[in-house]
Amino acid sequence: MAEGNGSKGTGGNGAGGSGQNGGKKSPVSVLVEGAKAVGAQAAEEIKALQQPEKTDVWKSVLRVKHDETPRSRALGVLSNVFLHLHPAKINRDAVAYSYTWGMGGMTFYVYITLVFTGTLLMFYYHPSKVVAFRDILYLEHDVPFGKLLRNMHRWGAHLMVIMVELHMFRVFLTGSYKKPRQFNWVVGVILLVLTLLLSFTGYLLPDDQLGFWAVTVGTNMARATPLLGHDGPFGHQFGMTPFNDVRFGLLGGSIVDSNALLRAYIWHCVAIPIIASAFMVVHFWRVRKDGGISGPAPVQLESEIKEPRKL
């Protein structure tokens, strides 16, 4: 708006000036005058840019002021899509590292790192028995930072498993699964299982001896499933063979081969991340809906136990 008005004004001045004088003005001086006016205008606008937060562009992106008033601090969190899962204010003790160990949040951060590095790895990897192993060699030796990328994905995955277990340990030690957070603990257990499955399906993808035999050992357990595996109790009586049991379904064949590689790839890169993300959304949502972080809560005494509610 400011710009539009300014340019119109300059044009008008120039036209009026030539009319008033009546006499002839050299085209050069008209040009110089015009340039001076534009220069003054530009200087003014540059001066205005010293306060970028007052421009329309700024205001259209960041809808609230970021001064140090309580109101804008609260709005800064609430009006931001990435931060809005946080409350505006929390208990002063809840920020203590000693209580939460930060494991849940760091697990989520490592998950994001894994999605990022994993997506980059997908640019260089074909889930095919013919080239999968060569792709890893290519990544390690030719792709710029390919080795770092693969290492970060590998160690990030291990780190995530450790962090998830420690997160669960903390939640147990603080009794945070108790009322009203029972269901969120169940969601957390599902996420733990999904984390292990994510890591396990990724293990086969390099198609080396390590992954191959680990997955062979792992999926051999499935053949012993009661009723549904051909080696399991009552599996034979149930009509199970190596070609129709639950292991066959997992591997897409009776041995760990190209179908197993493709299945592991799709579970690892598409299916489980989507499922896990859905459960994560629920998990974080429920943290807020169940009353925010569980503590550190004031200690309760034995004498204050209320009688249980009878059904």
Add this chain to the structure above:
Amino acid sequence: MDFHQLWSIFSTPDNVPIVLLMIVVPFYTWYGLRQAFANDKLIGELEANPALAKTHHRKTQPWKPGWVKEVHVWPYLLRIEFLAAIIVTLILMVWSITLNAPLEEPSNPTLTMNPAKAPWYFLGLQEMLVYFDPWIAGVMMPSLIIVGLMVIPYIDENPLGNGYYTYKQRKFAIWTFIFGFIILWVTMIVIGTLIRGPGWMWFWPGTTWDHNRLEFTVNRDLPDVFGIKGRIAKIIFGAIVVGIYGVVAAIGIHKLMNVTSFAKKIYKRMSLLQVATMQLFLICMLALPIKMIARLLFRIKYVWVTPWFNV
């Protein structure tokens, strides 16, 4: 003492997470329990002094009248999260630069790895294969672990210790979880990673992994130890022994759940279904160390031998 062997086990890239686990699990156990004992001390003081209990803010965190109870998420929480993200990124970067992800030879179904190991987080289950058939170790036990974890919030009727660390108010729960998580899960992973060598034989740390080693141990089934012959007799004998174990374990667990007057009070709050569920999962959990002792010390292979399944 074969230091070279020791070093090669510890420095195998995929074993590094176990080394990390062996450091962080004891650390965080200490870190959590230290806060639990600090809270227990406070609880003791408040119980002895009801007047203080009415006015105290009931946390070990410092508090003074006039301090605000809540702080803004921005900046007091978000700066911590930001810092945590940077630190995790740094750790992951340094780890990935200094240590390469493992890559063995291309997968080869005709060349079996010895030992062929599952990924480290499943080594507890693989170690269980020594003591149980695959349908128990690979299918039943994982299912029981997952479902057992999920039911924890619904069978723990102790209302105390919700949102703060405590040992005194939750002795049974804390011992059970530490037993399940540290003694069974983590220790079995450590055994599977560091101690099990070629042929899944037991190699004490520091001994050489001898690929030609043979173990001449005769494992016997329990019915044979008692000289019981005949298929039907073995089935009945095994069922009786497993039944006796179940009853003895149930009585033992019942005793443990009623060991103090406080524990008795909590036990009274539980419904029949809650008690039965807890008993079922704890009996199954205790079966693992019992079978381990029977196998490692008394060379017992199966307790219950039937044509369809063996326990």
